[in-house]
Amino acid sequence: MPLPESFQNFDIENSSVQIWLFKKWSQPDGLLRFSGRWIDTDDDLDQALKQAIAFKRQSILEVSDYTLLAAANDGIALRIDALATHAGVVAAEAANPLPARKIRSLDDVQNTKFYVIKLTSGDNVLYAVRKTDATWQSRRVSGFLSVIYSDDRLGLNENPGFNISRDIDFFIIEDDVVITNKPAFESVLSYKEAHVADFNLLQADDEFSSLFSDLGPLIDFIGVNKLHLRRACAIHQKGHYRDAAFMTRLRQRHAQCGLQLVFDDQGRIVATLESCSDIMRALLDHRLSSLFSENNYDVPDATVVA
Incomplete structure (x- = not known):
């Protein structure tokens, strides 16, 4: 523009x-x-x-x-x-x-x-x-x-x-x-302060917290890291976690996309410090697969192509 x-x-x-x-x-x-x-x-x-x-x-x-x-x-x-x-x-x-x-x-x-x-x-x-x-x-x-x-x-x-x-x-x-x-x-x-406040709102969102067996490891992983806070706010903004169909496909296809995620018997994400990066990639919809090479890619900002 x-x-x-x-x-x-x-x-x-x-x-x-x-x-x-x-x-x-x-x-x-x-x-x-x-x-x-x-x-x-x-x-x-x-x-x-x-x-x-x-x-x-x-x-x-x-x-x-x-x-x-x-x-x-x-x-x-x-x-x-x-x-x-x-x-x-x-x-x-x-x-x-x-x-x-x-x-x-x-x-x-x-x-x-x-x-x-x-x-x-x-x-x-x-x-x-x-x-x-x-x-x-x-x-x-x-x-x-x-x-x-x-x-x-x-x-x-x-x-x-x-x-x-x-x-x-x-x-x-x-x-x-x-x-x-x-x-x-x-x-x-002071946009970092705004990001911290928004992350607090995300944690209080029942739709988000109910996705996890324990939200603690993700909170510890994000902490006050500026980049992680931006990503958490983008997760809140995009709201893919509110889409039941999106979450169903995530549970079904995460391994196919090379994401190291673990779910419990109730379908909740089991967060660990080792898996938090992949959890955030998944909820941002930043792990993409090529139909041509069949490779998986991470992207900085996923934009839908018309």
């Missing part, structure tokens, strides 16, 4: 630039909070940032819908509805550059988790988001002396520097989030 029109047509060259630095933490109620502050930039940096953003947009050749297992590779971006993320919180924080929200000290800069390059063109706003590197962390700064090279020698730099990348992890514009770095997107907007 093409880029969203609002993103494709955004006038980067003639837009104004503002940088917002964000910190985040969890509140006692478990909700995530972002705290953003803005900082002045000079014309040279503004131009360099606009050029980098334009280059990044131009490098996107194809856009696919975000799924839990989809990958954002070179030239391929993912698109997700902003309402399904915390993107609206970021945009709301950066909506109004009040004087009280301006960066005033080094403490306001250090330990920034991500920064947002806010471009404004008329009534249109584009947010380009990038996760920070180690130069923004106070622990890193306190352990090193910042030096500069000048006149063929090194000298002490009293003003520590911070890296701003020419790359962008994801864009927010209107109702769309366009993702070019999926792990960074999930980290910045």
Whole structure:
């Protein structure tokens, strides 16, 4: 699919630039909070940032819908509805550059988790988001002396520097989030926490838990592993386990497809740490058989062909 029109047509060259630095933490109620502050930039940096953003947009050749297992590779971006993320919180924080929200000290800069390059063109706003590197962390700064090279020698730099990348992890514009770095997107907007919450819902689903003689080994296997949590959420989303015909065929044909599964006398899956990978492949419908070679294959994201 093409880029969203609002993103494709955004006038980067003639837009104004503002940088917002964000910190985040969890509140006692478990909700995530972002705290953003803005900082002045000079014309040279503004131009360099606009050029980098334009280059990044131009490098996107194809856009696919975000799924839990989809990958954002070179030239391929993912698109997700902003309402399904915390993107609206970021945009709301950066909506109004009040004087009280301006960066005033080094403490306001250090330990920034991500920064947002806010471009404004008329009534249109584009947010380009990038996760920070180690130069923004106070622990890193306190352990090193910042030096500069000048006149063929090194000298002490009293003003520590911070890296701003020419790359962008994801864009927010209107109702769309366009993702070019999926792990960074999930980290910045705390998608792992969303996956954990969804996995808890899956465990509480009687239709799912009743498939197993004991769900404990699968819970232990998934744990807090980011990839396993994505797969568990995809199992919940796809819902093949709710299809009685699907489960009947799974019981009948799992060995034919090379899946090492064990069922008890009541037809329930007996989960072990050794079999959990195959259990997840089966419930994702990710073990496919070729009618031509008669080989079995695993796939990253099974898509039905019309």
